[in-house]
Amino acid sequence: xxxxAEENYIKCIFKKSERSLAAVSTNAxxxxxxxxxxxxxxxxxxxxxxELLHYKKYKGVRLTAAGNEVAKQLVxxxxxxxxxxxxxxxxxxxxxxxxxxxxxxxxxxxxxxxLDKFLGYPKYDPHGDPIPDQEGNIKYRSKVTLxxxxxxxxxxxxGVRDSSATFxxxxxxxxxxxxxxxxxxxxxxxxxxxxxxxxxxRALVLSEQVAKNLYITVNS
Amino acid sequence: xxxxAEENYIKCIFKKSERSLAAVSTNAxxxxxxxxxxxxxxxxxxxxxxELLHYKKYKGVRLTAAGNEVAKQLVxxxxxxxxxxxxxxxxxxxxxxxxxxxxxxxxxxxxxxxLDKFLGYPKYDPHGDPIPDQEGNIKYRSKVTLxxxxxxxxxxxxGVRDSSATFxxxxxxxxxxxxxxxxxxxxxxxxxxxxxxxxxxRALVLSEQVAKNLYITVNS
DNA sequence: TTCCTAATTTAGTCCCACCTAAAAGAAGTG
DNA sequence: CACTTCTTTTAGGTGGGACTAAATTAGGAA
Numbered sequence: 001x002x003x004x005a006e007e008n009y010i011k012c013i014f015k016k017s018e019r020s021l022a023a024v025s026t027n028a029x030x031x032x033x034x035x036x037x038x039x040x041x042x043x044x045x046x047x048x049x050x051e052l053l054h055y056k057k058y059k060g061v062r063l064t065a066a067g068n069e070v071a072k073q074l075v076x077x078x079x080x081x082x083x084x085x086x087x088x089x090x091x092x093x094x095x096x097x098x099x100x101x102x103x104x105x106x107x108x109x110x111x112x113x114x115l116d117k118f119l120g121y122p123k124y125d126p127h128g129d130p131i132p133d134q135e136g137n138i139k140y141r142s143k144v145t146l147x148x149x150x151x152x153x154x155x156x157x158x159g160v161r162d163s164s165a166t167f168x169x170x171x172x173x174x175x176x177x178x179x180x181x182x183x184x185x186x187x188x189x190x191x192x193x194x195x196x197x198x199x200x201x202r203a204l205v206l207s208e209q210v211a212k213n214l215y216i217t218v219n220s
Numbered sequence: 221x222x223x224x225a226e227e228n229y230i231k232c233i234f235k236k237s238e239r240s241l242a243a244v245s246t247n248a249x250x251x252x253x254x255x256x257x258x259x260x261x262x263x264x265x266x267x268x269x270x271e272l273l274h275y276k277k278y279k280g281v282r283l284t285a286a287g288n289e290v291a292k293q294l295v296x297x298x299x300x301x302x303x304x305x306x307x308x309x310x311x312x313x314x315x316x317x318x319x320x321x322x323x324x325x326x327x328x329x330x331x332x333x334x335l336d337k338f339l340g341y342p343k344y345d346p347h348g349d350p351i352p353d354q355e356g357n358i359k360y361r362s363k364v365t366l367x368x369x370x371x372x373x374x375x376x377x378x379g380v381r382d383s384s385a386t387f388x389x390x391x392x393x394x395x396x397x398x399x400x401x402x403x404x405x406x407x408x409x410x411x412x413x414x415x416x417x418x419x420x421x422r423a424l425v426l427s428e429q430v431a432k433n434l435y436i437t438v439n440s
Numbered sequence: 441t442t443c444c445t446a447a448t449t450t451a452g453t454c455c456c457a458c459c460t461a462a463a464a465g466a467a468g469t470g
Numbered sequence: 471c472a473c474t475t476c477t478t479t480t481a482g483g484t485g486g487g488a489c490t491a492a493a494t495t496a497g498g499a500a
Contacts (some may be wrong), residue, residue, distance in 0.1 A: 042449095260478090278477080
């Protein structure tokens with residue numbers, strides 16, 4: 001049985017490892033967890049003791065297979081709860097993160113499986129991120145940011161890179177949602193902003209900042 | 221912000237106060253919380269510091285208005301989650317207590333209210349206990365145990381006194397559920413057992429033990 | 441190679457929530 | 471009243487998870 005703090009460290013390290021494939025540094029964890037490096041070192045020793053990660057002084061850490069398993073189950077629970085909050089309880093997608101952050105620590109496996117069934121075995125959460133299955137397999141979708149799209153290409157929105165409340169509220173404001181279909185019409189070299197056309201015919205100019213944070217998939 | 225441990229103590233004291241109206245003793249709390257009296261004294265001082273209860277050495281404790289409020293919100297959340305687990309996720313009533321025990325500590329008030337709405341504002345939980353409303357008002361139902369019913373009287377099952385898994389499983393076994401209508405047909409002085417007749421015509425003999433743990437309401 | 445700087449770890453505290461052992465109060469009994 | 475017994479509190483200690491301040495190490499620059 002892991003404590004909430006331990007689970008949060010595991011999840012944090014998992015997230016950092018997802019792309020970088022290098023060992024995760026103490027400082028990076030400290031920053032992400034809003035705590036001090038000394039506290040992180042403490043925790044790393046404990047988690048290493050429990051064989052959830054490999055720890056060598058000054059060398060950063062990587063999760064063990066067991067640690068990875070724990071992390072993926074947490075991500076699974078987090079994303080399932082987010083679906084529940086948005087689809088069943090009518091929360092908007094920018095409100096659900098913090099609540100799911102608490103709900104993901106509820107331990108019952110049976111609860112997770114029944115929730116999954118109740119929700120109809122969803123594949124993606126409200127932000128477009130894939131939900132790991134019971135065995136922890138994650139189906140990543142090939143996707144590019146809107147910034148990387150070619151002029152003239154059409155795709156649809158499958159996720160956000162920055163899921164801060166302010167960004168999500170901005171998207172609500174301009175009525176871009178998950179699944180929105182859009183075509184890149186123009187790219188302005190001046191400031192990196194892009195002009196898009198939505199399925200309903202609306203034309204919008206989005207800043208480079210926005211274009212970098214919107215994930216698009218071209219086929220599917 | 222209260223810790224999970226603090227909340228559990230508050231709820232425990234609340235439950236003890238519900239019937240007895242006397243101050244709750246340190247030992248009673250220790251027993252209910254599966255801990256030692258010394259630990260309880262520790263916690264009582266902290267909670268008293270936070271003005272959640274009145275504490276005088278050797279005199280037992282009572283919750284303050286603020287403490288009562290906290291307790292009732294916890295009970296509200298616990299029972300709403302139990303309804304969710306049984307009605308939506310298809311758990312049976314003997315499985316939900318421990319999970320609800322974790323879920324009740326999720327802090328978001330907005331979550332509680334949206335859950336309440338999603339469930340259709342239920343008044344009673346799966347064990348027949350009343351769910352406090354948003355302001356903390358609890359509508360107690362007048363009820364008697366089956367043991368106290370008069371021969372010939374008809375009523376229906378509105379709750380259980382002992383909600384242990386074994387008792388609830390027993391009830392499932394003999395197909396008595398919340399809302400079952402029954403008539404007391406006979407009382408055996410020898411061992412205190414009772415004979416009842418159910419709405420579907422089945423006649424059953426229940427031990428005194430069972431009769432004492434089934435709550436019945438005659439009208440309504 | 442040596443030095444410097446940034447990253448990391450160690451050492452020493454703190455608070456929370458528990459523990460054991462021992463002291464002290466409450467309350468009934470002869 | 472004095473005694474006994476049970477309950478409760480105090481005193482002192484532990485591990486988890488955080489902190490600050492000081493020491494150590496890694497790794498690049500001179």
